[in-house]
Amino acid sequence: MPVRTGHATGISRENAEPRMRDRKGRRGAVPRTSPPGRARRRTKASALLRESTSRRMVAALASASAFGIVFTTAPTASAVVGGAPVADGERPFVVQIQEQGDDGKWSHYCGAALIDSRVVATAAHCSRFIQQGKVKARLVIGRADSTTSGGTVVTSDHFSVYSHPDFSTLTNTDLGLLILDSPVDQPSAALPPLRTALQPGRPLRLDGWGRTDLNDEKKPSRLQEATLPVNAFDTEGGTWDKEFICAGTADKYAAPGDSGGPLFDPNPSENAAKAAKAxxxxxxxxxxxxTNTCTGLFTNLADPAIWKPFREPLASHGLSHVIPSEPPAQPPTPPKQPGTAHHALAEASG
Structure with missing residues (x-):
């Protein structure tokens, strides 16, 4: 059964155009599938642009579409370099989106996160291929080892797909939501309050499946996790949206194709836990x-603007509560009271 797509205002149904475009109508691309500095391009006369395309190269080539350069490939298997295996049941909210091949077998497609019992969040450049019918997908929730039969499996006829209508590789718009018909019996993660600022150096976790070494094509079946520090983000003169999150080190990072996987804090602060109500x-x-200066670029889910086109679709499913809340208002600072010395001086002068 074909996957259902969103029809609510602000989220358009995908047409037959196979290429992703940014808000200026230029052809976009999926994140890179090669190490930094190794992206290449080929013109239409020689071959299609290979999957190994960095986001920085995408920015440089966006205006070259008139010369026949096209981006049509979907993301490939994910990886977390520098990570360690995750135990069964440790990260039940981490979702594996699997795609079915021509041989009928299922394999890893993209990462995602369960942010409500009925909502899975992933990258728009993953969800759009599902909307277009180019990928037959299913969701595997709460299963750390992809070779086992544990967890919950949701097939495409039981969820609807919504992608950010203004998705661009240069802006903080790479978000897609998969809304399930029925709640799943798996613990979900929370979202931070809107406008939450992450300070450089703060350690967060990244989870994903796939290659753990760029020089080895073998992919582990078990979910991998790495601890990444948040880094100051260089927008390269405004080329990139300042709302992006940058995280990772030279030996711990999101590897080629690790699209849609969550960057999270497993032990949130008291304020974050209070906002999540758990x-x-x-x-x-x-x-x-x-980018050239950021090993790992992440969509920022605390950016208020990214949720605007999802408000009506979520409301139509009775899920308005999924959108993060504004941070709690701080109590006003009480006015300073006059000191006793001031009063004494006033009395003496009277």
């Missing part, structure tokens, strides 16, 4: 790509 993991971002 002491659960808080997902701050989703893997979107990289």
């Amino acid at each position: 002491a659960k993991a808080v997902v701050y971002g989703l893997v979107t790509g990289s």
Whole structure:
């Protein structure tokens, strides 16, 4: 059965155009599938642009579409470099989106996060291919080892797909929501209050499946997790949206194709836990790509603007509560009271 797509105002049904475009109508691309500095391009005369395309190269080539350069490939298997295996049941909110091949077998497609019992968040550049019918997908929730039969499986005829209508590789818009017909019996993660600022150096976790070494094509079946520090983000003169999150080190990072995977805090602060109404993991971002100066670029889920086109679709499903709340208002600072010395001086002068 074909996957259902969103029809609510602000989220358009995908047409037959296979290429992703940014808000200026230029052709976009999926995040890179090669190490930084190794992206290449080929013209239409020689071959289609290979999947190994960095986000920085995407920015440089966006205006070259008139010369026949096209971006049509979907994300490939994910990886977390520098991570360690995750135990069964440890991260039940981390979702694996699987795609079915021509041989009928299922394999890893993208990462995602369960942010409500009926809502899965992933990258828009993942969800759009599902909307277009180019990928037959299913959701595997609460299963750390992809070779086992545990967890919950949701097939495409039991969820609807919504993608950010203004998705661009250069802006903080790489978000897609998969809304389930029925709640799943798996613990979900929380989202941070809107406008939450992450300070450089703060450690967060990244989870994903796939290659753990760029030089080895073998992919582990078990979910991997790495601890990444938040880094100051260089927008390169305004090329990139300042709302992005940058995280990772030279030996721990989101590897090629680790799209849609969650960047989260498993032990949130008291304020974050209070906002989530439970002491659960808080997902701050989703893997979107990289730049010349940022090893790991993440969609920022605390950005108020990214949720605007999803308000009506979520409301139509009775899920308005999924959108993060504004941070709690701080109590006003009480006015300073006059000191006793001032009063004494006034009395003496009277």
